[in-house]
Amino acid sequence: MSEVAYAADSDDAALLASVAAGDRRALGALVDRYQDSVLRFARSLVRTDAEAEDVLQETFLAALRGAAGYRGEGSVRGWLLTIARHAAYRRRRKEAAYESEDGHDLERLGEEAGFGDLHPSPLEALAQEEARHRVRAALMRLDPIDREILLLRDIEGLDGAETAAALGLGLAAMKSRLHRARLRVAALLRNEEGEPHVG
Amino acid sequence: MSAENEVAELDCVEVLAELSAYLDGELEPARLEAVRLHVACCERCASFGGRFARAVAELRALGPCPTCPPDVKARLRQRLGLDPEPEPLG
Numbered sequence: 001m002s003e004v005a006y007a008a009d010s011d012d013a014a015l016l017a018s019v020a021a022g023d024r025r026a027l028g029a030l031v032d033r034y035q036d037s038v039l040r041f042a043r044s045l046v047r048t049d050a051e052a053e054d055v056l057q058e059t060f061l062a063a064l065r066g067a068a069g070y071r072g073e074g075s076v077r078g079w080l081l082t083i084a085r086h087a088a089y090r091r092r093r094k095e096a097a098y099e100s101e102d103g104h105d106l107e108r109l110g111e112e113a114g115f116g117d118l119h120p121s122p123l124e125a126l127a128q129e130e131a132r133h134r135v136r137a138a139l140m141r142l143d144p145i146d147r148e149i150l151l152l153r154d155i156e157g158l159d160g161a162e163t164a165a166a167l168g169l170g171l172a173a174m175k176s177r178l179h180r181a182r183l184r185v186a187a188l189l190r191n192e193e194g195e196p197h198v199g
Numbered sequence: 200m201s202a203e204n205e206v207a208e209l210d211c212v213e214v215l216a217e218l219s220a221y222l223d224g225e226l227e228p229a230r231l232e233a234v235r236l237h238v239a240c241c242e243r244c245a246s247f248g249g250r251f252a253r254a255v256a257e258l259r260a261l262g263p264c265p266t267c268p269p270d271v272k273a274r275l276r277q278r279l280g281l282d283p284e285p286e287p288l289g
Contacts, residue, residue: 024280024281027279027281028276028281028282031272031275031279031281035267035271035272035275036266036267039267039271053271053274053275056267056275057278057279060275060278060279061278061279064279106212106215106216110212110215110247113250113251113254114247115211115215115243115247131257132257132260132261135254135257135258135260139258139261150258154255154258154259155258155259155261157259160223160225175219175220178219179216179218179219179220182219182251182254182255182258183251185254186250186251186254186255189257190250
């Protein structure tokens with residue numbers, strides 16, 4: 001069976017089971033299916049394209065070694081992205097920095113994002129591609145702890161439980177961090193628009 | 200900023216805290232209705248809520264791109280001991 005047919009006919013858990021059994025075509029199909037997601041996520045966590053590629057390779061090597069240990073808790077994609085996250089943070093040597101919420105006041109975050117401001121956003125006036133460029137630029141200006149959760153939850157589309165599992169958080173902690181990250185990116189976007197602040 | 204605009208038994212700060220849950224469809228029905236009622240009656244929460252929703256929508260619209268470059272794919276396959284990908288036809 002070709003790798004393409006394998007990918008079309010097998011769900012992720014079955015594919016991973018085949019990888020664990022030594023099926024190289026299944027490994028190729030898994031790579032084809034998730035290399036884009038893993039590389040995108042890795043690139044958001046490390047400084048250079050070269051480091052992102054190293055994380056990509058380390059992730060799939062780890063997946064190959066650990067496929068037999070996958071217990072079906074959460075999606076295979078979430079499992080791979082968790083592996084990628086750990087690989088990236090081992091490189092960054094900042095694991096200890098990503099333990100707890102920073103305690104910023106929710107109201108202050110809201111104000112910075114325009115909470116209480118009655119002025120309409122000029123966002124509607126931007127072309128779609130300009131808007132996408134701005135959002136990508138804002139994402140890259142975030143702290144990694146905010147960027148990674150937005151990438152997982154809002155861009156890669158992992159559900160809440162998968163996102164929490166990938167980040168090693170409880171669901172409530174994930175939701176809190178997600179909301180604050182969204183407020184921070186909204187604040188960056190608002191500042192770029194030059195909206196007036198309401199005192 | 201004063202958050203004391205209480206509508207539907209929620210003040211604006213409470214609505215602010217619920218906005219992500221609202222967008223993600225995670226609110227219990229009674230809470231969802233309270234947030235909706237507050238936003239319908241509170242101009243600033245309606246304004247901010249709309250902008251916040253658009254920011255989240257724009258994040259989601261970034262979608263799954265860019266894709267893995269061909270040379271990166273090739274090196275990954277080599278590292279994993281996989282055969283090179285076949286060249287596309289045409």
